[in-house]
Amino acid sequence: MVAKEVTILCKTGLESKMAAKLIQKASEYESNIWIQKDERKANAKSLLGLLSLGISPGDTITIITDGRDEETALNELEAFAKNGMTD
Template structure:
């Protein structure tokens, strides 16, 4: 298992459209991917789960990957979140 704390810096956080794009990316990996925010944890491949966390601009999250491609998944998803998800930061 690998994990990394990330701060979400894009304007609208992980709202529905951006969350759906993130899920598509996360779904490319065999590893299980989780996002933790505070005391709550959700499957990063679940739209309802991600939206339930209420991840907005400036939110600190923990990105967790576990499985055969966990390092690659964590690195790629971290870079994707750091890129601003296609929005201006």
């Protein structure tokens, strides 16, 4: 299991459209992926879970990956978040 903190840079935060993009990206990996904000954690492949975190622009989240491709998933999801959730 590996984890890394990332600041959300997209100007809308993690509302439904950005959450859907994150889910699409996270679903490319075999690993289990969670997003944590403060004390709450949600499956990165679940729209309802991500929306329940209430992630706003500028918030710092922790991406947690666990599985065979955890390092690749973590590095690529970090880059994805740093690019404003665009490829």
